[in-house]
Structure formats: C-alpha cells, structure tokens
Amino acid sequence: MKPKPYKTHITEQKQRKILEVANEFFLKYGYKKTSLQMIVKQTGGSLATIYKVFGNKEDLFQKVIEFNGQKFIETMNQIFIQNMDSDLNLNEYLYNIGLHLIREVLKANNIAFLRLMILEGYGNQSFIETFRRSSDSMVFSIVSQGIKHYNSEQSLNLKDEEIERCARLFIHLIIESYWFDSLLDSNYQPPKDDKIQEDLKRAVKFFMLYLKYYKEI
Template identity: 25%
Template structure:
C-alpha cells in the first residue's frame, strides 16, 4: 500500500473528541433511564450509575436534568429534522415533496421511543413548562415553520394557490398526524397505526391537501 493511500485513509477517518464521545454515550444511556423511570424519578446520580460515570461528570457535560433530557430529545429527533430539511430543500414537484414530508412525520410518530418521550413531556409539562417549550421549538414548531416557508416559495412559483401558507402547513400536518398523536400518547399498545398503514394514510392526506391547494396544470 502506497504512502499516499495510507494518508488518504487516515484523512478519511473522522475522529470524535473523547469528551464529545463520552457526552453522547451518557445521553444514550440517559434516554433509556428516562424511558424506564420517567422524568421525575430519573436523577443525575441514577444516570451516572447506569453510564458508569461519576455524578460530577454527568453534571459537567449537562448542567441540569432539564438540559440532559432536552439533549436526549434532540438526539432522538435529529435524523427526522435532517430528513425534513432535505425534503423541503427539494426542487421536485409539490406532491412528491409533501409525500416525503408526510412519510417522515408519520414514521416519527409510530416510533416507540418517540411517542414514549412525548408522553414523558406531556406528563411533566404542567410542572416544567420549559420542557414543553423546548420540545415544541425543536420539533413541531420547527417543522411548521419550515413547511410554511416552503409553501411560501411554492406560492411564489404559483404551484401552491392558498392565501395563508402557515394555515395550510398546519392543515397538512394535522392530516398526517392528527389521529396518530392521541393513539400513540394514550393507547400505545394499539398496533393499527403502524407502518403497514402508513402509505395509504399519507397518500390520502396528500390527495386531500392537493385538491384544495395545488394549482391545476
């Protein structure tokens, strides 16, 4: 193997700083602790024990239990947010983009970990409104904003004919997850909203939306 090849291989390896790697490991353990014990019963000491770290180390990476939980939610939703960003940056036809966004939203809501974290937030939000605000800004609010901006651009291209892009974005999101959210929050053992029904659900939501808002060719 040539020295040039060896050098290329070394450059292709992305080294994660040890501190960042340990932070990610603790957050991954913390997710399981939160899912098992809920927010109130989870302590930084318990997370430290499960992660094989000192309590001081956990506090050094995360200043509070709130910060740790928000990071857990951020990690869990990161892939979804990235996929939706990619969907809404597409220059493809409106029906194709909406189908991709709808599929990603549906898939996220039927993920057991996602709905379990949402139930924790619902249970805690009356005592700790900041958790709800952080989650909304990170996920539902962000998705609404991104979709609204996309529809504004589509409006400028005359492919979206609604007068209120934000209202239309709200309506589309509601069509996708309106029934899934209460089912996953309150009766998660039901299996009739699984991925096997996803395609038909998303297709129908897109069809209804386009019937009102899509410019006819």
C-alpha cells in the same frame, strides 16, 4: 504545590453517550425514578462532571428533549433536501415528506418519549416549550419551506401568512390522529404501512383541494 484545576471539558462523543444513556433511563424508569447517579454509574466519569456540563436533572432532561428533537429533525432535513433536489410536483412532494414524517412519528422510541415528555410537561411547562422549539417548530419550518418553494415554482399566489397557515393545516391533517391515538392508548399499535399510505393519499388530496379553493372558503 497548587492543586490542579478541575477539568470540565468532555468530548462530544462522551456527551452523546451521556445523553443516550439518560434518554434510555428516562424512558425505562420515568423522569422521577431516574437519578443522575444511575446515569453516572452507566457512563463512567463523575457526578460533578454531569453537573458542570449539563446542570441538574431537570437541565439534563431539557438537553435530552433537544437531543431527540435534533435526531428527528436531521432525518427530516435529509428527506427535505432529497425531495427538493428531485423533479417532483407539489402533490408528490407532500406525499413523500408526509410519509417520512408519519413513519418517524410512529417509531416506538418517539412515541414513548412523546408520552414521557407530555406527562412531565404537565408539571413543568418548560419541557413542553423545549419540545416545541426543538421539534414542532422545526417540522413546521421544513414543511413551510417546501410549500414556499412550490408557491414560487407553480404560482400558487400564497402570501407568507397563508403559507404558514397551510403548513400547519397539512401537519395537522397527516399526524394529529396518530399522535392522539398513540398518547391515549397504552397498547397502541401503529397501522400497517398500506393503511398509512391510503390515509396519506386522502389527506394530500384534501389539502390540494384546499389550496385550490381556500380563497373561496
């Protein structure tokens, strides 16, 4: 009698459970102190299944980075679609998309995971590259799409490369200081929402002035 073939298929729900538990353990214990055996014990199944579906621990961490990025981008895409479907001017669009982006960035789990990913990225550049591909580049794409839309609607006369440069500038203006402070200060506490809104309004105003006068700069 032939032995039954080993089944490697697991449901999407099971895969998601493994990724969620792995994410929780990586954040709690760090990358080096988290083992695949710990994850298997929490999720059930077998170590062989983890290896077959996700690969080794490094591969699993890559998948967790992508998993976090996907959740982040899904939220931002929903906001982007809602704003594109509404009758907003460019100033209002930038404020809305900026506010939601800042709020997502400042969520405790997102700050904690960014710290972990940056820490481990020093020893493994592929982690940084995965983050850029799954999160950073996708945020850039969403903001670029919005500016491109208003470039056509309001005749801003921006070329494609100028749209990309403007999108990068806007992202840096609104979130760079938050990222920097949250990474350096282990006791970092996000500012109150009214302070965030005040700073964002100032950043949007600065960006609108840049759009108006950038050809003279």
